[in-house]
Amino acid sequence: MENIILTLLKNIVLGISLAAPIGPVSAAAIKNGMRGGFFPAFSTGLGAASADTTILLLIYLGMARFIEIPSVQLVIWIGGSAILIYLGVTTILEKPGALEAETGGNTPIAGAFASGYVIAISSPITIVWWLGVFGAILTDTVRTATKLEALLSSLTIVLGVILWFVFLGAALHAGQRFVNERTFRAVSATAGIVIIGFGLYFAWRAVTELMA
Numbered sequence: 129m130e131n132i133i134l135t136l137l138k139n140i141v142l143g144i145s146l147a148a149p150i151g152p153v154s155a156a157a158i159k160n161g162m163r164g165g166f167f168p169a170f171s172t173g174l175g176a177a178s179a180d181t182t183i184l185l186l187i188y189l190g191m192a193r194f195i196e197i198p199s200v201q202l203v204i205w206i207g208g209s210a211i212l213i214y215l216g217v218t219t220i221l222e223k224p225g226a227l228e229a230e231t232g233g234n235t236p237i238a239g240a241f242a243s244g245y246v247i248a249i250s251s252p253i254t255i256v257w258w259l260g261v262f263g264a265i266l267t268d269t270v271r272t273a274t275k276l277e278a279l280l281s282s283l284t285i286v287l288g289v290i291l292w293f294v295f296l297g298a299a300l301h302a303g304q305r306f307v308n309e310r311t312f313r314a315v316s317a318t319a320g321i322v323i324i325g326f327g328l329y330f331a332w333r334a335v336t337e338l339m340a
Contacts, residue, residue: 136284143288146257147173152212152247152326155319157293160240161221161300169242169300173293175244177286182240182249183258184286186232188279198337204252205334211250212327215243220320252330261285 147154153176161169248254248259261282 134228134246135281136334139281139284139290141289142201142261143285143290144292145288146285147176147289147292150322152215152251152323153244154296155322156215156219156240156243156247157296158300159315159319160243161297162304162311164236164240165304166297166301167237171237171240172244173296175241175246176248177293178241178246179248180254180258180286180289181283183255184279184282186305188257201252202337204255205330205337208250208252209327209330209334211246212323212330214248215328216320216322216324216327219323220317220322222316226263252333253325253326258282 153172156170157169157176160172
């Protein structure tokens with residue numbers, strides 16, 4: 129029982145460490161949270177956690193071998209780059225004039241969830257990260273656990289991701305009263321630049337793959 133609790137706590141901390149650094153999902157969550165408070169920020173994170181779960185299940189079902197094909201890796205890098213650059217540009221160009229209306233009761237929860245899901249599942253780094261984590265857990269528990277038990281253990285990492293976005297959403301909700309059009313424009317521009325930056329990095333990786 130003690131080992132189970134320690135493993136759960138370790139995986140939760142690992143999930144928080146995955147979600148906490150500023151990346152494309154966090155940037156989108158911060159932007160959505162400053163606009164609409166807790167639920168848009170949390171929904172963005174929940175969308176990302178759902179994408180993590182999708183990737184993990186696909187790896188469990190055997191997608192890992194498919195991803196190891198060089199041509200498939202190239203498509204993932206190019207596709208992820210294009211999606212993130214597009215989302216980054218639309219984030220920068222988003223008009224703050226609707227901020228006042230959107231900070232009322234009609235917050236774009238579904239859109240926030242969808243953006244978190246699309247950003248996370250289109251990120252090659254997310255796929256590579258989960259490949260490594262699942263492989264490490266499977267290797268670590270190969271003598272004492274089945275592949276299904278390794279999957280269930282990996283899913284507890286997603287709990288850490290969700291808990292981080294609960295905290296982030298609450299913090300953004302508390303600071304929402306200080307948000308005006310100028311701060312929203314600055315946050316949107318910063319978030320867009322971060323997302324585009326990751327997209328350009330993935331594009332560079334695709335070019336290096338082609339030249340290799």
